[in-house]
Amino acid sequence: MPYSHLNQPLVVANVHSLVTDILANTISFNETMDKLNGLYYPFMNHLNTELFYTQPVLAFFSSTQAIVGDTYPENVIWDHDKTKRFINILSCYKNDIENERQAFIYQESYNKRELKNYVHSLINHYSRLLFIRIDLKYVKETSHHVSIEDFDCHMRKFRDLIGNKKTCFEHLQGYAWALEQGGIEGGLHCHLLLIYDGSERQNDWYLAKEVGEKWKMMTGGLGEYYNYHDTETKQKYEKNGKLGIGMIYRDNAKKVENAVTSALYLTKPSKHEQQLKLWVPNMRTFGHGIYRTPKRRGIIS
Template sequence: MNSCYPSEGKVLTEVDQLMILILNNKIKSSHLDPLLTYLYPTMMYYYNHDIEYTETIKWFVAVGQLLKGKYEMWEVTWDQQSTDAFIYETQKYLPEHRLNRKAFLLQEKRNTNTLQEYLTQLLEHYSRLLVIRIDLQYQVKYSGQISVSDFEMHMKVLRERMSNQKSCFRALEGFAWSLEQGYKQTDKHDSKGSLHCHLLLLYDGSKKDNGYCVGRSVGEKWVSITDGQGSYFNCNDPKYFNQFKEEGTLGIEMTRRKDSDKVQNTINTASYLTTKKDKYEQRLKAKLPNMRTFGHGTYRNTKRRGLPPIAN
């Protein structure tokens, strides 16, 4: 990465945020000049025709090329007239933006329904399941260097390790994952543009019973997969989950089929992967072709008791 430019993920996130402000008529043209002067050449520096961008990124590039395409990116200047034109051309996409956002939220609702159905089947089948929730991310000093291609490669390796069910994935009976991109900047940590995965794992409770240790092992596996660049947050640390235990809302750790309240808490906890209020803002701004951002295991298995064989 060229040190003259901020990270690609941060640029993509800032472009997305800016476009949403313009589409919703929440920014003055006088404030747009310095933002376009900073973002347009940076976005064009990173733009890659082999990557699938979210609609706001595509519109930003399209409008910029319409107005400034005859110039080299380092020659582009923005004045009052050109920023007014940028706003005018961008707002033409408002109807499409509303439709796309609605479609995204509908898809997340479908994801929620299929995830809840999947978990209900698992929780009804096993007498007890050890539920692990872990957030997989990257160390701050490396996060700006991680491309979406790197992220997908790391996730592919992780999913293969889960399928093989060896080492820390032994006795794994179910899983779900969701990929996101941070969009906030706080005093403590700038997560804007950072790529991360929310991961839910369900182990046979008759074979695994220590959630903290399992979560730590999975986290260390992620660090290994990422060649030391990764980091993780283990939600099965008692320092974190005790607050939910006291409130009676704990959905991780051991969940027993006969405990209907805990079963419901587990389903509610899993739904965090698809129902967060800021899910749209945290969607990936760039993807590889055919890259999935959500997935879960398949329950139907002829080895499970009581299930008829699948017809050929």
């Protein structure tokens, strides 16, 4: 893999995966040595002390620095001896890495409960809701132009658009989003759930397309999206009895159950390998709207 052509998010994702593979004993010694020689220089070249990193990435940095010190990264060659020392030192960080994983699982479990309550509140209030699921991501061929700062900026602007409830977000009654990053591919992406008043909005495929095209435009063409609402995909879920997107009627218990299940995909505690591997200060990775009963058809909380 041409590591020198990867941007910071992708390099960091590769470093994260390398460390977890080493500690899980799923990578050979020679492959570890090869990856160290490929990743160390681009990682150090992209290192930014103003960003936050996962524990595996911090363990990589600390372990390598304990061995090579202030040697210029371009002059470091990871031979058999250095690689062996690196692996040995890395084992000292097992507890820190496991503690972070447990903290992630705990936070995701909390987010899951919060999202479940939020979605049920909306379903209990409206007789029908249009559920839209879409993944916002970046074109693979040009993703090396996207930094974590860019991603954060794009998502902040996009959430502002959602909050304004204009154009394709008109009649939006609820929403949730989760930021993630792939493993070895390191792709930054957002799982987005949009919930519209079903008496005002009907065409789910077209609406999802509008949202996706707005994302592409806002990212200057760097973005792309996945629309779950094409006929083939929906028929596949329908056939398996798991269709939970599109129009959801409150009195259809099975569809309601499917809709909640689909929404909760945004907060799966088992997806710890999909967590962001780096982030900017105060960067939010999950959120949903607020259900305010006093503003809804005169209902008093």
